[in-house]
Amino acid sequence: MNFILKRTFVLLIVLSFAVSSFAQFRLSGKIINYTGKEELNINIPVISGFYKENSIHIPITKKGAFSIDIPIKGQKFANLIFQKKFYTLLLNPNKNLVLSLNESDQTLKILYGTALAENTVMQTVDLEQYPFFMDSDGSNKLAKLPLKELQKQVVLPYFTQRDEKIKKVQSATLAVKDKQAIIAELKYISYNYLNDFIRTQALDRTIMDSLIFEIFDNVDPKPETFPAGPQYYGFVRNYLSYLETKAFKQIKKENIKPNEPIPYFGISLDSANHIVKNYGKPYWRWIGSNKNFPTNVVEQYNYHQLIGLFIDKDLRQFEGLANAYKAKFPNGIYINDINTKLSSLQKMLLQNETNTQIKIVDGYEKMNSIYELIKTLKGKVVYLDVWGTWCGPCKEELTYLPSLKAKFKDKEVVFVYLDMDENDMDSSWRQFIKVNNLTGIHLRKNRQAIAPFWAELLANTADKAEYYPQYFIFDKEGKLVVAKAKRPSQKEELYTQLNNVLNKNQ
Structure with a gap:
């Protein structure tokens, strides 16, 4: 083979590799009745879970048209997000899809494209359909049922509904890999939703364990397809929780x-x-x-x-x-x-080891009341965050703090953080607030020492629940004026609360 032919051959190999490694999915369409106020995004998990960092913004023209080439490596489930509503799509490399979204009624229509068949099926089976037993009113009533009734009214009907969806996928004209992927996700999301219902409702412990064992005992933990979809990795975590529950049952039984x-x-x-x-x-x-x-x-x-x-x-x-x-x-x-x-x-x-804007209160260990700190901040409105480094929702809320602080940068608002962590976690707590650049005033209490703080913070509220995170607003005179205030993620609602307190003191 001569030099030119060799170079051509190598170039073809390189180009072939590049196409297979960085293939694209083209998504395009139009938003009907577009007002120009809403954003369009698509979130593609690296492995699983919803992280804002995985969202891609899709530009929209004034007439509501959009088109984007999305780089993907292999088959991917994705969420198209518009008006805070999620539409699950299945993306395959080198395919395309054209759809329409109606801003008035939030409906999505799959129009045409080489990815039409699999995404039509996805819409038909409504992969991430919120189950009937997770409804706030329904779940409260169902949670009070005995074991046999829960099996009869929750588990069996839900699995029947899931199996009907699986039959629709099996009868559809789809590529085998698409069928397998959708069916697997339908199975894993059913385990995940049932797990969430059982573990988040106030079920009797014996009933909770019995249902968890019934659902997971005969499930093969190995993925039905690989690479697996995002619901499978949610299932992995829930399966590990099931094994933990089973293990500690066995520890007690066998001493x-x-x-x-x-x-x-x-x-x-x-x-x-x-x-x-x-x-x-x-x-x-x-x-x-x-x-x-x-x-x-x-x-x-x-x-x-x-x-x-x-x-x-x-x-x-x-x-x-x-x-x-x-x-x-x-x-x-x-x-x-x-x-x-x-x-x-x-x-x-x-970078934050010497950041003077991150202040840990001197002698906080000896404080028995939040007012010992609040009285030193008179003349300022105080936004108190009661949180813990172990608390997932607490850490999620921290991601909204930069925009909150930017909003009140030039106003008389102070941010105070009351952390609940045990004493042996002190160094970890100090490290965490520095890595996260949590500018503001900090103190920490363990589970026992925080009790009097909760008592005074919740003294005048009907809801005495001590969940994490919680937020409180003190006026410039040091008076607690808003208990269980809005969270940073509630943005405008919280901004209104803070501005109302600021204006009251003017």
Whole structure:
């Protein structure tokens, strides 16, 4: 082969690789009755879960038309987001789809394109349809039912509904891989929704455990397809929770000693407590996934965990899991990204080690009342955040703080953070607030010491629930004027509350 032919051959190989590695999906269409006020985005999970960082903004013309080429590597489930409503789509490389959205009634219509068939089926079966038992009124009534009635009124009807959807997919004219992917997601989302219902309702503990075992006992944890869809990795976490529940039932029944191996996890209870204390629950799930799932699932699921920890800016937990991950997958496809993320978190910590805008109250350990601090801030409106480094919703709310602080940058508002963490987590708490650049005033109390703070904060409220996070607003005279205030994510509603208190004091 001569030199020119060799170069041509190599170039064709390179181009072929590039196309397969960075293929595109073209999404286009029109928004009917478009007012120009709403944004259009598409969120494509790297592995699983909804993270704002995975959203791609889709430009819309004044007439409501849009078109975008989305780079994807392999088949992907995605959420098209318009007017805060989610529409689930199935994207395949080198395909296209044309659709219409109606801003007036929020309806989506699949019009045409090479991805028409699979997405028509997706709309027909309504993959992420909110189940009847998760309705706020219905779930409260259903939660009071005995076990047999829950099986009869919740589990069996829901599985019947799911199986009817699966039959529709099976009878459709689709590529085999598309059928398999949609059917698998229908199965996994059904387990996930039932798990959420059972674990979030005030069910009797015996009933809760019985239902969890009934749902997961006969489920094969291995994925039906691989790469698996996002619902599968939600299932992985729920399956690990099921194994944990089953293991601790067995520990109690068989009187397994603290230094003996825990079933399904293979380490002692003493070791488990040490791991969770020092590295967090994600590391515990790392151990469980290694014991109970195939290696390719372990690699994907724990990278997904690391993404979540990075977004939360939880350096302590990220570092522990990252080190274990790199030891097991030294040549893994995500190693470079993990190293980049770790360096980024470490840099954030270093930058804020001497940040004077992050203030920890001197002698906070001896404080027995929030008013000991509030009285030193007279002349300022105080927005108090009661939170914990262990609290997922708390950390989600932290992501909205930059816009909140920017809104009140030149106004007399002070941000105070009352953290609930045990004393042995003190250094982790200090690290966390620095990595997250939580400018403001900080103090920490353990579970026992925070009790009098809750008592005074909730003294005049009908709802005495001490859930996390909660927010409170004090006026410039140091008086608590808004208990259970709006969260940072509620943006305009919170801004109104704060402005009302500011204006009252003028």
